[in-house]
Amino acid sequence: MPLQCTLGVDIGTSSSKGVLVDEGGRIVATATLAHDVSRPRAGWVEMDAHVWWSEFVALATEMLVSARSDGLEPEVVAVGVSGMGPCVLLTDENDEPVRAAILYGVDTRAAAQVERLTEELGTAEIVRIGGSHLSSQAAGPKIAWIADEEPEAYARARRLFMPASWLARRLTGAYVLDHQSASQTSPLYDVDAAAWHDPWWRRFAPGIEAPALLWAGDIAGTVTDAAAAETGIPAGTPVIAGTIDAWTEAVSVGAHEPGDLMLMYGTTMFLVATGTETLRTPSMWTTVGAFPGTRNLAGGLATSGALTAWLKDLTGAGYPTLLAEAEASEPGARGLVMLPYFAGERTPILDPDARGVIAGLTLGHGRGDLYRAALEATAMGVRHNVETMRAAGADIRRIVAVGGGTQGALWLQIVSDVTGLVQEVPATTIGASYGAAFLAAAAVSSQKPRIEEWNPMTARVSPDRALAPLYDELFERYLDLYASTRGLVHDLAAGQREHEPQEVRA
Incomplete structure (x- = not known):
């Protein structure tokens, strides 16, 4: 008899992790693949985005095979995605990366752009619109860095992705980004309006199409025939937008x-x-x-x-x-x-x-x-x-x-x-892969699961x-x-x- 499951995958800094979970939150199968990031210069931390997709495919395949080898008949009813961030992956019109993805705050290359944007826009206005001062964590200055330092690559750029949205794109063809991730692309997002700040997007990300905004648990689309052939996940399976791993991890523990x-x-x-x-x-x-x-x-x-x-x-x-x-x-x-x-x-x-x-x-x-x-x-x-x-x-x-x-x-x-x-x-x-699986289950379940039932607290550490x-x-x-x-x-x-x-x- 088929066992309805949700599949969650998280792309992390040092590894990608996957989990296959049944309707009650029980873990049916897990898989992990270690990887390296590249540090080509001091303060630079990058990763080849092709690895994100190849590891998703490998993890999904391994978990489905593992479940079947245990005598189960897993039926994937939804897919959850998650990843480190905020990252900057720019791709051309054919979704081919124009350069390696620039990672989150551990990559500090855009200090000059942080200073320039802050001077141009003013600290008070940046904080009013985006909520935070610009720092190495903000994705906006890293987009500006590519435009300044690698103009040939930037000239080919048409879309912006982070690990979760890249997986959603490869699985469904949808071009989306969740609000949480978007709010870390300062100064391009208006925190109080929960929308892209169009004047600054046009100014600092010219030529790049702004992705449609969804919430982390919203369904981005369904698995395409091509993605189904690569992953073994049935075509038509819903895929959520997902979000940055720390926030998905928070979901995983309520x-x-x-x-x-x-x-x-x-x-x-x-x-x-x-x-x-x-x-x-x-x-x-x-x-x-x-x-x-x-x-x-x-x-x-x-x-x-x-x-x-x-x-x-x-x-x-x-x-x-x-x-x-x-x-x-x-x-x-x-x-x-x-x-x-x-x-x-x-x-x-x-x-x-x-x-x-x-x-x-x-x-x-x-x-x-x-x-x-x-x-x-x-x-x-x-x-x-x-x-x-x-x-x-x-x-x-x-x-x-x-x-x-x-x-x-x-x-x-x-x-x-x-x-x-x-x-x-x-x-x-x-971790985050479990939270991604929970968000996927919540997106398709007629009776919403409760994370307190999936994952209860079992210990307290007191000072x-x-x-x-x-x-x-x-x-x-x-x-x-x-x-x-x-x-x-x-x-x-x-x-x-x-x-x-x-x-x-x-």
Whole structure:
């Protein structure tokens, strides 16, 4: 007997993940494909968009084959898509990319365009229309960068995509972008009007057709015959518009209601606070929510899992060993303070030239101390973001942790201890692909599923209040360390750009 399922795929920074889910939210099959991004120059982070589609096809095929090998008869009734962002993929009239896709805030190449657009339009007007100051996270300046620096490529550009909308296009032929993603193309989108700001679109994206706007769970179209032949998904299957992975991940754990904060532990760390009021603050990102009537204040660390992976590779020790040694190191990492800005930093300092700093090292420190200092550094970054959000007026009443990093109890505990926050952990932390599958199910179900039933909370991590004085003091040292080293670090960053290898793989 056929088993009705929804299929969700998320294109992430270091891998693409897929999930096949039945009507009750039970995972029928999963698949993952690792990939690299390209870093051709300092501050550049790119990816070949052809990989996004080829990996979708491979994941869909693998999951359907896996389910059938288990004796099931999966019937895909809807497809959910999700991806990292905001990214800038420009294609020609035949949907062929004119260059590699430029990724989100970890790509800092458009600093000159951020400065120019800000000067031309004025900070107050940019914030009034788009909600946020321009930064490395904004997609608009990256479009301008292509026009300025690669005019031949830009001359061929006709359409703008991000990973989720690119998959929707390849699956259905629809040219759409969801409102949440669009709100991160500052300054091209009007946050309060929830529409493209036509004067600035014509000025800064000339020659590019503005995609139709949908909400994340809206149906973009149905699978074409050609896409069905490649993927094995039946022609005519509905496909949702999808959205950026952090927002889809928030959906996957039910952290998308007013008062919720989603904390995503991944290659980077991402925070999304949801409310109904448009909050504007210079150091965070103001966006439209995944659903009508919601607004978000969002932020992100440029490294988190990337930092722990760097230490693992550097020391040659596996994660279990490093975690055990970090746990043996006392809170405060035996007198170490680390700044986690190894790839610059996004919010709240918005400093692409920030760099990693480790202060207090002695010959007596070991790799466990360093690993604990890294975990505490990311926790300090989370605290810095949360305090900035609350100062801007965010009403944070509930915090939900999600992502691969939630599998490590020590990291979760350190974040709660440093921030003083209780974190709820759901049963399923597979991430954005699961949220995409849920949105797809909701789009086609006569009886709307509830994420609380699909994915209930199963754990709570509470802070050790006895550690509050220690971490309060370390947090002040963390802030002071950045302030006191900023000038020197910026000089070092300038020198690094001059000596950066021409091609570095992430």
